[in-house]
Amino acid sequence: MGTLRRAITELQVALQILELSEKKIDVLLLDGSPVINKPLTSNQKIINYYETYLSILQELIFNARKKTVKLAWIVKDSKMSLMTKFLGRILPFMIDRMPELLELDYRNIINNSRDMDLFYYLLDFQYRSMVLKLDFNVSQDFAKKFAFYNFYLKTARFDIPLRVEIFQPLQKETKEMIKEINILAETILPLSQYYKNYGIPAPIVEADARAKIKETEVDAFFHLMRKRFPIPDLWLRRRERSPWKF
Secondary structure (H helix, E strand, O other), rough: HHHHHHHHHHHHHHHHHHOOOOOOOOOOEEOOOOOOOOOOOOOOHHHHHHHHHHHHHHHHHHHHHHHHHHHHEEOOOOOOOHHHHHHHHHHHHHHOOOOHHHOOOHHHHHHHHHHHHHHHHHOOOOOEEEOEEOOOOHHHHHHHHEEEEEEOOOEOOOOOEEEEEEEEOOOOHHHHHHHHHHHHHHHHHHHOOOOOOOOOOOHHHHHHHHHHHOOOHHHHHHHHHHHHOOHHHHHHHOOOOOOOOO
């Protein structure tokens, strides 16, 4: 439930930016993936939160398209292994043509690799991967209106690629969608090239810095809570309650 409440708040902030900004917005980047699979629960409160999330997400997508704003989610660290699993299925059939595969423990390499690792070696600097259409468990009403895509973009020479996720209307033509994706990639690239070994877009880095809670603020909150509860020592781990400081 906490994840859904945080995600709803983030989308509401994005909606406010679209509605209240006096300046023309070309691209709106959000941190993390928008994919939250439908919860397998009978808890009506959680279901209501999930339906609220999808409703706001749909409103955000429509508003962005109405204002011709390109909307994308930036995934910094992805465990997705769609392409590596695909390679794992087809490589055994290529051994006759590529006998050198027998000299490698390719199964172990594939099983322990992510798509980001794979595209780090396949993509040249400033290039993107093919566009992948993905399915995820959402409401039927939402799935009838939008398709979900992602692609990998190598924004820094010595960093793993970003995973960029977008929604597109189902009726949209492929050529138009690819053209829009190319423009989006061209926009993200210059925002992400401040360091050769760290390719996160600058707006995402700045947003992280602004959202981060300072350690002094955490300590102040912690001490306030200790005053309100009668068993404050149980809040600390034993190593932190040691009377000896090394």
